[in-house]
Each structure stands twice: as structure tokens, then as C-alpha cells.
Amino acid sequence: MQYVRTLIWVAITxxxxxxxxxxxxxxxxxxxxPSSDGDNFLFEWPVGVIAIVFFLLGMIPxxxxxxxxxxxxxxxxxxxxxxxxxxSLSARHSAPPPSPSPAQTAADASDAGTAGDTLKPDDSN
Incomplete structure (x- = not known):
């Protein structure tokens, strides 16, 4: 793309x-x-300079x-x-879930031995 842009600027130049x-x-x-006494404020320039100056006056703004x-x-x-x-950073580094209290941990440990064991025979029959 830079090549095309350079080629266009070379052609314009x-x-x-x-x-x-x-x-x-x-x-x-x-x-x-025009001045107040009827004379005009004027410059005498070659046509090429006039074209460049007015082109820049239109292009710069x-x-x-x-x-x-x-x-x-x-x-x-x-x-x-x-x-x-x-x-994305705040979602990745959000606060960890609250840790359980020691009383809940002890109660869960005693229930885990019996409630979660599926290999023991069921005594409810």
C-alpha cells in the first residue's frame, strides 16, 4: 500500500x-x-506560482x-x-470465594465419610 501511495505522490508532483x-x-x-482610495492591492506573479499558492490555500484547511x-x-x-x-483484567482477577468457617469444615468432614461413600451397603433396607 505504501508503494501505491508513493507512486501517486510522484505522479502528482x-x-x-x-x-x-x-x-x-x-x-x-x-x-x-481594494483599498480605500480606489486602487487595488495586487501582486504580479507567474501563473504557476498562483496555481500552487491557491491550491495550498484550498488543501491545507x-x-x-x-x-x-x-x-x-x-x-x-x-x-x-x-x-x-x-x-477483562477485573473479571480474571476477581476476589476469591469466601473460605468456609472451621465449624462447617469439621461438620462436612464427618458427613463426608458416610454420605458420599457409594461402595458401602445401604442400611436403610
Whole structure:
């Protein structure tokens, strides 16, 4: 994927360089803002420079917006991953069940010898 991206950027750069070299010639007037005395605030630039400047003026705000959205989504994904990681760790390391009291342990031991033995004959007949 990186190869395709690099190839596209090389093609765009070659196109811009070709456009600028073909249109480099007489400077053109660019009227930026009219002044209070009726004159215009203007620059005289070659057409290639004008194209590059106005292309960047259009692309930079869009690029900044894209980077902001990407940053926001990466923060959201990281937050959700941390929440899942926290929940899985808390379920794995939950508190052990309470241990039985010594009185219950002694009673269970005396019953275990008779109640749980299936090999002894049943005296209830």
C-alpha cells in the first residue's frame, strides 16, 4: 500500500512541476483587496506560482480537518480498548470465594465419610 501511495505522490508532483514549467512566463496581476482610495492591492506573479499558492490555500484547511478527525477517532479507539482491557483484567482477577468457617469444615468432614461413600451397603433396607 505504501508503494501505491508513493507512486501517486510522484505522479502528482510530476504533474505540478510540468504545469508550472509550461506556464512560467509573463507575471499576471492578482488583485487581492481594494483599498480605500480606489486602487487595488495586487501582486504580479507567474501563473504557476498562483496555481500552487491557491491550491495550498484550498488543501491545507481540509488536511487540518482530516488530521483532527483522525486524532479524535484514534483517541476514541484507544479509550475503548483500555475499557475492554480493564474489564477483562477485573473479571480474571476477581476476589476469591469466601473460605468456609472451621465449624462447617469439621461438620462436612464427618458427613463426608458416610454420605458420599457409594461402595458401602445401604442400611436403610
Amino acid at each position: 510530476a504533474f505540478v512541476v510540468l504545469f508550472v514549467t509550461m506556464n512560467w512566463g509573463e507575471p499576471q496581476e492578482v488583485r487581492i483587496w 481540509t488536511w487540518i480537518y482530516h488530521r483532527g478527525v483522525k486524532w479524535s477517532l484514534n483517541r476514541r479507539i484507544t479509550s475503548l480498548e483500555n475499557a475492554v482491557r480493564s474489564n
